[in-house]
Amino acid sequence: MALGLGCGLTHASAISKAEYSWVLDGTDDHINLGRGALVKPTTTDTSEGVGFTAAFWCKNDAWGEGSGDVVNPSETMLATIASGGWDFACTTRIAVNLAIDKASSPGYEYLSIVGSYKPFYNGRTFYRASMWHHVAITFDGRYLKLYTDGVLDGTADAGEDDNPMFYNTGSKDVECLIGADPTSYSGGTSGTGSHWTGLIDDVAIWNTALDIEALDAIYEAVNTDGAMLDLTKDSGDYDYSGNMTGLWRANEGGGSVAIDDVGSNNGVVKNGVGYSLSVPS
Secondary structure: OOOOOOOOOOOOOOEEOOOOEEEEEOOOOEEEOOOOHHHOOOOOOHHHOOOEEEEEEEEOOOOOOOOOOOOOOOEEEEEOOOOOOEEEEEOOOEEEEEEEEOOOOOOEEEEEEEOOOEOOOOOOOEOOOOOOEEEEEEEOOOEEEEEEOOEEEEEEEOOOOOOOEOOOOHHHOOOOEEOOOOOOEEOOEEOOOOEOEEEEEEEEEEOOOOOHHHHHHHHHHHHOOOOEEOOOOOEOOEOOHHHEEEEEOOOOOOOOEEOEOOOOOOEEEEOOOEEEOOOOO
């Protein structure tokens, strides 16, 4: 059972048959989701509900084993970031960054959050080894929010409403990668060395900012019901299936294609990514 951090809100009951998760070795394993607009939603008119959410489940068997040493220094979990874009990284904590468009030089600025949950035990809150955790970020044009296991874990304020997200274009455009930093990505490898070590499942992107009730429903389906929520169907407090722009479930169990279950943005599995029967439950 996952770490019990849910906030007691009503959760949905539609379940997804999760068969596999990805296993990334921290050396060169990653999944390339490409450069398309579906993996890079923007935020311009939030009055119409336009926004952004990215989320996934993750697990690392080494979490919680140390007493102060960093288990995964600067490992990238999911990212579209170069100078623009957004990312999740695991350092001493889960840290997220998102670039917003600004007229002043250099044309963008970062919103950043460092979460409170550490990947090792230090007498306070921590990610537990051998347990699945759900991590999500939302952006509604002003507030960037980080959620851990359905609980709000940090907020960054842009200071004004309706800020569009900023992405690099042209020759500086980068791919969206699961498990690697795309900053110096070239020819199927990432030159930064910041590859994720561990398991990842159900990587999802929406073109709106999910509310806390929906994110808690996603977490509580596993924490309470022992099965993952089917994100392609509305149920209970989760009613955002129509806003999904990408969902990669790892259920292929092998091969070089990561199937997008809500669209046509299939990813490419690189460098021997493994598959595990361990899934959030």
